[in-house]
Amino acid sequence: GQQLNQSPQSMFIQEGEDVSMNCTSSSIFNTWLWYKQDPGEGPVLLIALYKAGELTSNGRLTAQFGITRKDSFLNISASIPSDVGIYFCAGQLDKLSFGAGTTVTVRA
């Protein structure tokens, strides 16, 4: 299956800071999705991107579908304590492939 490289693996951030994470792949995708997962819960869809070059916002979250269709990034602005969790990128071609996740911990 397609391999997604998600980075960073983890990050500690100060409340109020902006944070950025990204995913790259050697394969192209038709859709990029970003999910957030809290401990013991299912992944929750944050942003969906359907077109190369697309830039989409959802509140303090902004994500972009790379022009090459092989990468995507997610930005969180002005982080708050409830941003803690694991963020997953996922790329879709014939099936959905997930990155390994970025664990975000916020220092209050």
Add this chain to the structure above:
Amino acid sequence: DSGVTQTPKHLITATGQRVTLRCSPRSGDLSVYWYQQSLDQGLQFLIQYYNGEERAKGNILERFSAQQFPDLHSELNLSSLELGDSALYFCASSVGSSGGRGETQYFGPGTRLLVL
């Protein structure tokens, strides 16, 4: 709340046993997907059903099977359980039409399986 429901939330059983996990998709969704999430393997796609028919298969063991019923709910059957089958099992659903927004997946809360 994604609209996808899964039962049970927790399941504890012994090696060699068989369990059934249940999933109800979002209203109007025709596709159901099953995933396994363990600490060392991340989210692994197991199998997809669309309108009652198997559509795609991932890394699903032969000891595992699934089906989707006429009312579109799905069941994942895990048999001859081993310690290594302990994991979170997620169901997701999508509208199911080809490409783009129709295949965007929404996840249920998961079933935590512990095999002792």
